[in-house]
Amino acid sequence: MSAASTTPLAEGAADGPVEVKTGPSGPRTRNATAYLLYVAGKLGGAAVSLFAVLVTSFFLFRIIPGDPVRTMTHGRAVSHAQLLELRKQLGLDLPTWQQFTQYCSKALTGDLGTSYQFHAPVTDLIAQKLPATLLLTGVAVVIHCALGLWLGTRSAWRHGRLGDKVSTGIALALWSVPSFWLGLLLIIVFSVGIGPIPGMFPTGGMESGGLSGFAYVTDVAHHMVLPVITLVAVGYAQTLLVMRSSLLDEMGSDYLTTARAKGLRDDLVRRRHAVPNALLPTVTMIFINFGQVAAGSILVETVFSWPGVGGLFYSALSVPDLPLVQGLFVVFAGAMIVMNVLADLLYPLLDPRVGR
Known part of the structure; x- marks a missing residue:
């Protein structure tokens, strides 16, 4: 029997040596198959979620009070016939089911419709505003995730001390503050x-x-200071509390006691053993935070007049501009779904038990 097909695993069992196949049909193949099934299940769930987002985005915003046609023609002398013609041009005269099928078929090809108020493709409008939002919320998310991980780890490792009580109290207070008020x-x-x-x-x-040039970069950074501080102040608490709770659950584990008994330094025990095992819940939250980067913060962008998708969403709701509102909702929810899938695919790398 060749070494590539079987390998002795243990001896002394009741029936003699135990052999485990390590060839094409051995454990590696089974693990690979299980992981592929795991990935397929997550991608299938994401596809179902995206379809549910399309359904929700279509029907949810049609219950918003207001008539888009009358809002668009407000203050103008428009006859009833002209209103009917405008409804026909916008496709609002069609039955709801027909509007829905057209909406889904266009969305699957990347066509999110044309904005009522801006008379431009929704995808183009989002593409124009998205970079500003990614810059603002991207910087804020990176800062508050790093700050939350660091403070959460220190608070858990020094549980019950003055520093833990102060940092946790400040985090809870800031988390309770409305972002627009701050x-x-x-x-x-x-x-x-x-x-x-x-x-x-x-x-x-x-x-x-x-x-232009460096002066432009510093000017943008100067304008970013207050909105970034606002987003970080109200956002880092969640990361801190989740990381602190996860690490506290790990601190009583036997493997940490064993690591200390072997003479490992306390700092080494924390960095190499405790923190990696406490990261799983935090990883999900971090990816969700990055999924929210596309959505930005509507209230903060509105308060600071930041030219991102948050302000675009606010102006679309005021009409209501149905294609624009629906398109932004799909982009926001789609980013969250994608980041959740990426977090799920990362889990087996952090914990080999996942996906088997």
Whole structure:
């Protein structure tokens, strides 16, 4: 029998040596097959979720009060015949089921429709506004995830001490604060200025205009300070609390006691043993946070007049601009679904028991 097909695993069993196949039909093949089935299941679930998003986006925003046609023609002398013609042009005269089938067929080809108020393809409008949102919320997510992981690890490892109580209390307080209220407070204090505190930052916008090169980069960074602080302040608490809770669950495990008994330094036990095993719940949350980057923060972008998709979504809701609202909802939800799938596919690399 060749070594490639079988390998002795143990001796002394009741029936003699035990042989385990390691060839094409051995454990590696079974593990690979199980992982492929795991991946296929996750991708299938994502496809079902995306279809559910299409259904939800179509029917949910049709219950919003308001008539898009009358809102678009507000303040104009428009006859009833002209209103009917405009409804026909927008496809609002068709039965609901027919509107839905057309919407789904176009969405599957990447066509999210044409905006009522901007008279431009929804995909083009999103593409124009998305970079500003990715810049703002991307920087904020990276900062608050890193800050939350670091503080959460330190709080759990020093559980019950003054530093743990202070950091956890501050995180809970900031997490409870509405983001728009904190943004307005920062504008009042650091943009308008109070008493001896002068206004140091712009009240809104992304740039001052008329700048280029390094001066443009610093100007954009100057405009980003307050909205980034707002997003980080209200966002890092979730990462901190989840990481702290996960690490506290691991700290009583036997393998950590064994590692300490072997004489390993406390810092090494934390970094190499405790933290990696406590990361699974936190990884899911981090990927969800990155999925929310596309959505940005509608309230924060509105408060700081940031030219991203948050402000676009707000203006679309005010009409209501159904194609634009639906398109943004699909993009937001689609980003979340994709990031959840990526987190699920990463799990087997962090924990080999997953996907078997």
